[in-house]
Amino acid sequence: MIYTKRRNHQQQPITQKQLLEIENILKKQMNNPKSLKLLSSEEYELISKIKSITKQFNANNIIRTQAYLDFYQKHPEIEWSLLAHLVSRNAGWNMTDLKGEFLPKLLSEKKQRQFFLFLERANWLIFQDVYPQLLLYKESLQRNKPLFYLLPYFNVSSFIQPFWNYFWSNKNRYFLTTALIINEQNYIEKRVVQNQIYTDSTLHSFTFKLQEHLNFSHVLLPYQDKGALHKVGIIGQTLHHFESLDKRIKFGKRLYTLLYFNQARLNKIVDWAISNPHSGSRKDYWPHLFNDVKESLPGKLYKPRTNNCTLKKGAKRLYSPKLQFVWKDISHIEATQGDWFEDYSVINNFKYDKNDVNEEITHAYCESIKTLELIMYLSEVIFHVRE
Template sequence: MRCLRPKASSLPLSLVDVYRELKKKQKKGDTTVSERDLTAKERQFISRIRAVTAEHNENNVTRTAAYLDFYLRHREIHWAFLGHMVSRNGGWNMTDLKGELLMRLLSEEERQSFFAFLERGNWLIFQDIYPQFLLYEESQKHGRPLFYLLPYVGVSTFMETIWNHFWHRGDLYTLAIALVINEQSYLERRVIQHPVFQQTVFQTLKFQLQELLHFNHILFPHDDGQGGTALIGQTLHQFESLHERILLGKRLYSILFDNEETLENAVRWAVSHPHTGSRKDYWPHLFNDVCESFPREPYRRRIRDCQIVPGAPRLYSPQLRHAWKNVAHEAAEPGDWFTDPHVVRYLVKPEQPINGEIIHAYCETLEKIELAIIAKNAFFHAR
C-alpha cells in the first residue's frame, strides 16, 4: 500500500478521533484473544455467528443474496449493497469461465485456477464481513455496542474502532469506505500476494487478465425507468495494487450512493432480478443460460455494438449452479492486516463527481474477445 502520512490536524474533524484511536492500537501491537475470556452467553453468540455465516457462505449465489437481504433490513449499512453488486460481478466472472467465449480461449487448467482465485476471494470476504453485520444487528437488539467481540471472530482491530465510531456518530460514508479498506487489505496477503495465486493466475494469465478478460469491468445494472436495464460501472486497470483497489471501491461507492435516484433504481433492479451468476440476468438480448450454438462449430463474430447480429445465437452464460460445484475451503489464514493508522487518509471523501459510463468499454472488450477467439482458431488451423 502507498504510504499515506496525514497529521491529525490535516484530517477532517470527524476523523481525528478515529486516527488517534488507531494510533493507540498501533502502539499496543497484535494482541491474541482467547474465548476463555468470554462469558458462556458470549461464547454461545460467537458460535451462532460462525454457524449463520457458514450457512450463507456456501457459494457466490448464497453470499450475494445474503448481502442484499441484510441491506434491505439495514439500509444504513451501505457496504452491504455495494458488496452485493460487486459480488454479482464475481459470480459473472466465475460463470464466464464456463461460458461460450472463455471456454474457447483458456485451457481447462487456466479456468480452474482462475475460478479458485475468484472463489477464494469471494469466500474470504464474506466470512470476514458477515460476522460484522451480525454483530451490528445484535448490538441493535441489545441497545449497546458489542464490537469488542469482533477480534473473537477474526476481524481486524481496525474495524472495531470504525464500528464504535459509527455507533456513536452514525457516519455512513466512513463506515462504508472503512469496510472497503478492510476487505481489500484482508485479501492482500491471503489472495493477491499468495504464492499459489501469484504463480497460477497473475503470472500464467497476466496477458489475458490485462487485455482480454472483462473481469476488470465492474458492472452495476439498474432500472432504466422504461422497463429495461441500464449499466453503470468502473474499470480496474491494476488489480494487483491494493491502493488502486481501494480507490476503485471508493469510486464504485460514489456512483451508487451519490445519486439517490440511481441508488433506488439499482436496488429495485436487484430485488426484481435474483442473482443466478448468468449474465442473462442483466442482458438477456445478448446472453442466454441455455447454449444455442453447436459446440464444434467454428466461432463467427456475433456482437456488434453490444447487440447480437441478426440470426446469430446468443452467447452462452450458464447459471453458477450448473457451472461450478460448491468448494470446501480451508480456514482463513490468521493475522490482523492493520499495522498503520495512516490508512485513515482513505476515509476522506473526494470532492469530484464520478462518471459511471461503462458500456462503451465493456462492449469493446466483448468484441476484442471475439477477435482473439477467431485469431486463435486461425493460428491453430494454419499450423
C-alpha cells in the same frame, strides 16, 4: 456522463479535524494490548451462533451474494452491504465466464480452474471476515447495546472495531463504508493477492495481463431503465492493476461514490437486484444478448455475432451459464490468522478523492465483448488453417 457534484453528507470531504480524530482512534487502538477477556456463556453462545450462520451462508457465490442483499434490505444504513452484493455478483459472472461462450476455447481446463479458485477464494475470505461483523451489528440493535468488543473472537482486524463503535454513536455511513473497503482489501492482500499460489498461477499469468489490457476487468452495476433499448442499463468502473492495494481501495471508493450519488438511480439498482436473483449468468441483466442455455452448434466455426452489444440479425445469443451448473462448491481451508493493521498511516485512505467519477461503462464493456469475439474468431481460423 461525468458527475462532479458530491452527494449528501456521507460524501463530503473529510475535514482535517475528522482525520485527526480517526488518527487518534487508531493510535489508541494500536497501543491497547490485544487481550481477550473472559466471556459469559451467553456471549460464547452468540459467537458460536454467528460463526455457524456465517459458515452456512458462505457455501458458494450465489448464497453469499444473496446474504449481502438480504442484510441490506433490513439494514440499508450499512451501505457497504449493497456495494458488496453488487461486487459479489460481478465475481459470480466472472466465474461463469470461465465456462461461457469464449474462455473455454481460449484457456485450458487447468487454467480455468485456477482462475475460478482465485475468484472464489477472495469472495469466500471477504465474506467470512465481514459477515460476522454484520451479524454482530444486527445483534447489537436487537439488544440496544454495542457488542463490537466481541469482534476479536472472530479474528477480525483490530483496525475495524473502533469504526463500528464510531458508527454506533455518530451514524457516519461514509466513515464506516470506507473503513470496510480498506479493511477487506487489506485482509485479502497477503491471503490472496500476495499468496504465491495465486500470483504464480493467476495474477502473473499472460492471460490475466491480457485481460487487464483489453479492459475486461469491469464491475457492472445494472439498473432498471424503462427508457433504455434493453430496459436494463449499466453503469460501473474498470479496475486496472488488481495487484495494487492502493488502486483496489480507490476503486472501491469510486464504486461507492457512483452507487450512492444519484438517489433515483440507486432505487432502480436496488429494485433490479431484488427483482433479479443472482444466478451467475449474465442473462440476469441482458437476456437479449446472453442465454444460460447454449444456442450455437458445437464444432461450428465461430463468427462475431454482436455489434454494440446487440445481436446481428439471425445470430445466436452468447452462452453464459448459471454458476451451479458449471462449478461445484469448494471446501475451503481456514483463513490464515493474523492482523494486517500495523501502521495508522492507513488514515490517508479516508481522504476524499477529488477525481471525477465517470459512470459510462457500456461502450467499454461492449468493446471488450467485440474484442473477445475477434480473438475467438482469429484463434479458430488459425487453428483450422494449421489443420
